[in-house]
Amino acid sequence: GAGVSQSPRYKVAKRGQDVALRCDPISGHVSLFWYQQALGQGPEFLTYFQNEAQLDKSGLPSDRFFAERPEGSVSTLKIQRTQQEDSAVYLCASSLDRTGNTIYFGEGSWLTVV
Amino acid sequence: AQRVTQPEKLLSVFKGAPVELKCNYSYSGSPELFWYVQYSRQRLQLLLRHISRESIKGFTADLNKGETSFHLKKPFAQEEDSAMYYCALSGYMNSGYSTLTFGKGTMLLVSP
Numbered sequence: 001g002a003g004v005s006q007s008p009r010y011k012v013a014k015r016g017q018d019v020a021l022r023c024d025p026i027s028g029h030v031s032l033f034w035y036q037q038a039l040g041q042g043p044e045f046l047t048y049f050q051n052e053a054q055l056d057k058s059g060l061p062s063d064r065f066f067a068e069r070p071e072g073s074v075s076t077l078k079i080q081r082t083q084q085e086d087s088a089v090y091l092c093a094s095s096l097d098r099t100g101n102t103i104y105f106g107e108g109s110w111l112t113v114v
Numbered sequence: 115a116q117r118v119t120q121p122e123k124l125l126s127v128f129k130g131a132p133v134e135l136k137c138n139y140s141y142s143g144s145p146e147l148f149w150y151v152q153y154s155r156q157r158l159q160l161l162l163r164h165i166s167r168e169s170i171k172g173f174t175a176d177l178n179k180g181e182t183s184f185h186l187k188k189p190f191a192q193e194e195d196s197a198m199y200y201c202a203l204s205g206y207m208n209s210g211y212s213t214l215t216f217g218k219g220t221m222l223l224v225s226p
Contacts, residue, residue, distance in 0.1 A: 003157075031211065042118075042200050042216030043158070050211060091158065098211045099204075105158040 002026075004106035006092050012112045013082045021077045021109040025094030032075050033103065034067055035091040043091055049075060050098060082113045116141045116205045120217035127191050128225050135186040135220045137175075137201030146204040147177055147184040148214070153197045161186075161199070171195070191224045198222075 005024040013019050025032050031050055035043035036059075046065070048056040051072035060067070064082075069075040079086055089108040096102065117140040127133055139145060149161040162170045164177040164184060175186045184201060201217040 042218045045213050048213055107157045
């Protein structure tokens with residue numbers, strides 16, 4: 001596909017359940033970002049990959065959040081033991097180079113924890 | 115630390131009226147500023163960036179370093195401009211990459 005693809009688009013999880021969110025970046029893009037967007041807020045940075053290397057995970061809110069990009073393309077964001085405060089849209093974005101100044105966003109994965 | 119402030123949650127104007135969406139930032143270095151837009155049921159997309167000094171869909175934004183502002187302007191609003199607008203700042207990390215810090219967004223509603 002031409003753009004960043006995310007799945008699932010919508011996920012309802014019971015509190016305490018583990019979830020995995022997938023991101024397919026644009027082919028050949030070096031940089032991959034995950035953002036969290038709570039209701040009524042702007043996107044907030046979670047983590048950054050340059051190829052398969054996770055260079056920055058300073059935005060991950062707790063050790064329940066884990067991200068990987070093992071082959072430098074597809075990435076997965078995993079949330080263990082979900083809590084209600086994890087309810088948000090999780091946005092993936094990719095960029096051709098390291099600067100991240102021209103980044104392309106996916107449509108997001110809407111997570112609701114009940 | 116870098117921060118982006120958009121003081122208005124909602125801006126409602128009539129078609130043909132001028133629009134100014136405010137954005138102020140805090141950053142210790144030389145900032146790169148962007149405006150992103152999200153139309154209903156669409157993904158977040160880049161509208162314009164300050165280094166390009168471009169006008170997109172009639173919108174312009176000027177970086178004012180003295181006032182640390184990057185307000186988005188359009189002289190005559192159109193109904194199709196109704197969307198969520200986010201101001202964002204790009205800050206470079208020591209490893210040579212940059213990440214975006216977003217404001218909370220302003221919903222622009224243009225009425226006929």
